[in-house]
Amino acid sequence: MKALSQKRRHPLAAIALLLLGLMLTGGLYAAATTVNQAKADTTTFSAQDTKEGQKLFVANCATCHGMGAGGSPTGPSLVGVGAAAVDFQVATGRMPLEANGPQAQEKPRQFNETQTKQLAGxxxxxxxxxxxxxxHYLDGKGNAATGGELFRVNCAMCHNAAAAGGALTRxxxxxxxxxxxxxxxxxxxxTGPQNxxxxxxxxxxxxxxxxxxxFLQTIDASGSPGGADLGSLGPVSEGLFIWVAGLGxxxxxxxxxxxxxx
Structure with missing residues (x-):
């Protein structure tokens, strides 16, 4: 008991306990994140999808992203980005990139649905x-009111409260x-594309x-019941319209x- 007491008073005991606590906390967080991620991520791909996807990647994407998708000076690594990132970027036409610029522009897609799935696989x-x-998560049958609150807290500062988009820097x-x-x-x-x-x-x-x-589907379907929305840009555009029209x-x-x- 005396020896154990002396070890507890050792100057490194506090550091050891701190490290143990950090490791335990990190492990629990990683486990919880993995469990939550598994609830939504259930897409599987066949071996044939993966094989055909590799061919498409080598022919169309490896120039920028490297032969093994490990990245290059002209394109980031794609290892670990997941199928969702590929589906978003390719299905919206943002990739393959048309031209260098501040961010990838949406354009007509270059790969059909099957090819996009193969690349994602x-x-x-x-x-x-x-x-x-x-x-199940895409059916539009959630709570629009709760979704509106979440959108205004997490998304409206960039996408506008009416989801009309907005300018960023550079x-x-x-x-x-x-x-x-x-x-x-x-x-x-x-996946957090672009910025x-x-x-x-x-x-x-x-x-x-x-x-x-x-929520987004609800406001998209409701239109502008109050009349012309003036781009849904808020009081600036509305005030400018009143000033110009009134002065006119x-x-x-x-x-x-x-x-x-x-």
Missing amino acids: YIASLGAGPAIPEE GKFAPALAGVSSQHIYEAMV MPVFNDANITPDDKRDIIT VVIAFTIWLTSRTS
Whole structure:
């Protein structure tokens, strides 16, 4: 007992306990994240998908991303980005990249649905990462009110409270979300394309992502019941319109009165 007591008073005992606590905390966090991720990431690919995807990758993507997708001076590594990242970037036409610029532009897709799946299968085989989400989270049957709160807290500062998009720094921008498919919205949240942060399942759960998607579908379907939305850019565009239109009416009325008196 005396020896044990002396060890507890050792000057390195506090450091050892701190390291043990950090390791335990990190292990529990990693386990919880893995469990949450598994709830939504269930997509599997056949060996044939992976094989065909590798051929497509070598022919179309390896120039920038390297033969083994390990990256190069002109393109980042794709190991561990997951199938969701490939599906989002390729299915929206952002990849292959058309031209260098502040960020990849959406354009007509160059690969069909089968080829996109094959590319995603190959990249998914290189390392664990976010997978294509289940249909359950894309059905638009979540809670729109909760989704609206989550969107305003996490997304509105870039995408605008009405999801109309907004400008960022150095020529970058957050795109408008009207008309974007549910699958691509979900994939963007879990992969963080361009300047977007990653909202993994520990930040926003799959059910919360479903609520956000439902909210976006709701405002997309409702249109602008109050009249012209002026781009949904808020009080700046509305104030400018009132100023220009109101001043125009005053000038026109003044000219009319002047012409009448003369």
